[in-house]
Amino acid sequence: MKYQRFVALGDSCTEGLDDLLPDGRYRGWADRVASVLDAPGFRYANLGVRGRRLDQMLVEQVPSASALRPDLVAIFGGGNDVMSGASTAQIARRVDALVSAVTSFAPTVAVFTLSDVSQRMPFGWRMRPRIEALNDAVRVAAVRYGAILVDVWDDNTCVQDSRYFGPDRLHLSSLGHRRLAGHLLSALDIPFDASWMAPLEGSAAPSSMLDHLRWLRDQVLPVAYSRSRNKLIGRQPGDGFRPKRPTLLPFA
Template sequence: MDREQATDEVIRYAAIGDSFTEGIGDEGPEGPVGWADRVAARLADDHDLLYANFAVRGRRLDAVIDEQVPAALSLDPPPTMITFCAGGNDLLRPRFTPEQAAARVEEVVVRFRRAGVQVVLVSSADPSGGLPMGRLVRARGDHYARLIGDLAARQRVKFVDISHDLETARAQYWSADRLHLNSDGHRRVAALVLRGLGIDPDVEPSVAAPRRRGSTLSFTRRHFAPWVWRRVRGRSSGDGRQGKRVQWSRPGAVLGPRESSV
């Protein structure tokens, strides 16, 4: 969008999801930044923007729907646009059923549309290249993303398919824990979401030189084993947390003065 075409339209954008939307792996001076913050910052270039982010790391689909959806819809004034991305933590569990998960998402989309909210569905980036049982994770994620794309078409809402973006799956976009994107990864996702909205991201995301993933032994000891141990105990990295912006905030609170949106 040309700067001369910027409008006075007010956008009230609420982001809903898990660690992917919270921005884990894209750390700023005051905590996670992430693709949703970067999308909000770019939208604020052309519009009067209010922004909220309810996403919490570790949250599974049911918790995202039961906790974050009502909170977002109860904002005053209500949101005009919502990005929704959830289910990534579910597909890592043995009893995940993509069809059931997609059916729940469709219920939420119908609820948002009835409330007059523009819905943008976003699929998670694919972490399978760095994970044990990566083929199973990839197959589940692929199936789930296709179901989300199908329901988006039925409900006539926007869908940004990050799961099938081969570039984002490359090692250089991922943090050492292999589960979360790094800053380059979040910038790329922000650019893809903005293009899905029909908005020029202005700046192409900078990308570090290609690199190999760290050793499997180090990854298992530092990241994978603690993750499994939390699951065994029924714990989550998001226990006791709430979203980082549960009330409307202005774009000045999104990124620091030296940060670009993407």
């Protein structure tokens, strides 16, 4: 097997939120990739922590990743920078610093763009410029530092089908994590189950005004309240959570 020491960095998506196993643990795209790479001698660590921004990943996750001496690192992040209102210049600096640091010690590094989540929610157009800035910075950094680019921006099959996303319309569902894993494996030129990328049968039901109102009540307002409360008491999203696989271990 080409890769023996795989480390995933990132936020809640890397942690695997909304891709639940029967026992209640999270799986996610990184676990799915590890399941394909799994072979004698293979080891996998997942340092993703929900709520983490790119600058926090640089400080908290990169030193741990470097100590593990990986031969493959995959970085998925930036969504929290977009949601927190970071400027386009801040986002570009954070992307460059993170990719520069990881490529300094890992021989193979994969980086992801974000899909256009602005299409899936009311007033989402306000986020689009920062998403575009993030993606442009990721593309530039991939060229500058020799990283593998996993560009999902143009995956309209996924972004326009709500079945690929969880209740909050931001986190991926199990189907979405499976598809994202397929994108990474394709970029690495590693064979995998073709059904992961196959179009879903039928079509998702369109969202009604009542659906939008329920989403606002059940998903948006609780998160906004939690973020405001945490800000008042000096807490950051993800504080108190630990990486789910902080050391390299056999996948099983």
